[in-house]
Amino acid sequence: MRIAVTGTTGRVGAALARHFQREHEVVCLPRSVCDLADRTALAECLDALDCEVLLNPAGITSLEACEDDPRLAMRVNAEAPAEIADWAASRGVKVFHFSTDYVFGGDLPGLRCEADEAAPVSAYGRSKLAGERAVLQNPDHCVVRISWVFGPEKPSFIDQQFEAALAGRPLAAVADKISLPVLTTDLCGWMERLILTDTCGVIHACNSGTPTSWHGLTLALLDEMLTCGILTEAPQVQELRLAEMTSFRAARPRFTALDTQRLSRILGELPRPWRAAVADYVRLRNSLHQGENHSCRDGKMI
Numbered sequence: 001m002r003i004a005v006t007g008t009t010g011r012v013g014a015a016l017a018r019h020f021q022r023e024h025e026v027v028c029l030p031r032s033v034c035d036l037a038d039r040t041a042l043a044e045c046l047d048a049l050d051c052e053v054l055l056n057p058a059g060i061t062s063l064e065a066c067e068d069d070p071r072l073a074m075r076v077n078a079e080a081p082a083e084i085a086d087w088a089a090s091r092g093v094k095v096f097h098f099s100t101d102y103v104f105g106g107d108l109p110g111l112r113c114e115a116d117e118a119a120p121v122s123a124y125g126r127s128k129l130a131g132e133r134a135v136l137q138n139p140d141h142c143v144v145r146i147s148w149v150f151g152p153e154k155p156s157f158i159d160q161q162f163e164a165a166l167a168g169r170p171l172a173a174v175a176d177k178i179s180l181p182v183l184t185t186d187l188c189g190w191m192e193r194l195i196l197t198d199t200c201g202v203i204h205a206c207n208s209g210t211p212t213s214w215h216g217l218t219l220a221l222l223d224e225m226l227t228c229g230i231l232t233e234a235p236q237v238q239e240l241r242l243a244e245m246t247s248f249r250a251a252r253p254r255f256t257a258l259d260t261q262r263l264s265r266i267l268g269e270l271p272r273p274w275r276a277a278v279a280d281y282v283r284l285r286n287s288l289h290q291g292e293n294h295s296c297r298d299g300k301m302i
């Protein structure tokens with residue numbers, strides 16, 4: 001299959017491109033080849049494109065950048081996906097467009113399913129919701145909502161905490177904002193199934209388990225670092241409140257854990273628990289850190 005992937009310099013795009021290159025022909029469309037902010041450049045890029053499936057993880061993902069320039073956020077996160085979706089529909093190309101748990105308002109604890117009402121509280125969330133709606137004008141396309149992505153392709157929160165713990169720096173994390181993380185390698189495996197089953201409409205894709213906070217994620221990370229012998233004792237992690245995060249200029253929703261029943265039905269099983277994904281990632285991260293494979297408690301080499 002010929003699969004085009006946008007945003008290949010990003011965390012998800014890089015993971016998808018690398019994953020699908022194993023068995024498919026992948027056309028990489030980084031910003032330098034396909035600038036979503038430039039309508040003419042995008043049209044020219046699409047004109048020349050030949051593929052059966054287009055994966056679109058590209059987007060402006062900084063909440064603060066979206067708040068500062070909501071017009072650009074709308075252009076890249078909503079208008080460009082609309083143009084991609086229209087082009088794809090005219091060519092019989094299937095689109096998988098990536099979106100976010102931040103389309104939800106986050107007022108209530110619990111899991112959000114695909115049919116729940118979206119009520120974004122930020123320019124980022126509004127632009128992503130507009131992108132979803134535009135893509136789904138064509139009901140054959142698919143919107144994959146993901147949350148708290150981590151993986152080896154690009155450092156994220158979990159890597160910052162890993163490095164801080166290793167360096168013995170003080171640790172702090174928000175404890176009252178709840179979601180579910182997803183490891184890029186797991187997401188790529190699920191995408192393979194979604195493509196094969198020709199899934200359409202909105203689907204939620206994240207690891208399973210009890211929803212957690214950035215504080216909970218940090219504790220799980222430290223626990224695994226202890227288990228693997230990377231740390232000899234667990235440092236304290238200061239609990240922060242979302243309301244006291246003055247560096248966050250954009251509003252963040254508090255409760256956005258995604259319900260993955262639809263994904264589970266397609267996979268025939270629950271996505272694996274996020275703690276197992278974190279455990280694997282700690283081993284991988286440590287082996288990358290040491291520049292060699294690292295042996296862990298169960299003796300497996302990752």
Ligand SMILES: NC(=O)c1ccc[n+]([C@@H]2O[C@H](COP(=O)([O-])OP(=O)(O)OC[C@H]3O[C@@H](n4cnc5c(N)ncnc54)[C@H](OP(=O)(O)O)[C@@H]3O)[C@@H](O)[C@H]2O)c1
Nearest residue numbers: 007009010011012031035036037058059061100146148149
């Ligand atoms: N990361 C998360 O925790 C998370 C959570 C929920 C949903 N999502 C969604 O998942 C998708 C992928 O996220 P990610 O973590 O891979 O984000 P990322 O690492 O920030 O990557 C974003 C990608 O989009 C590209 N891009 C930005 N502006 C562009 C433009 N004008 N034209 C073309 N490409 C442009 C970036 O290119 P440059 O490198 O050139 O800037 C980069 O390749 C996004 O749609 C995001 O909304 C992510």
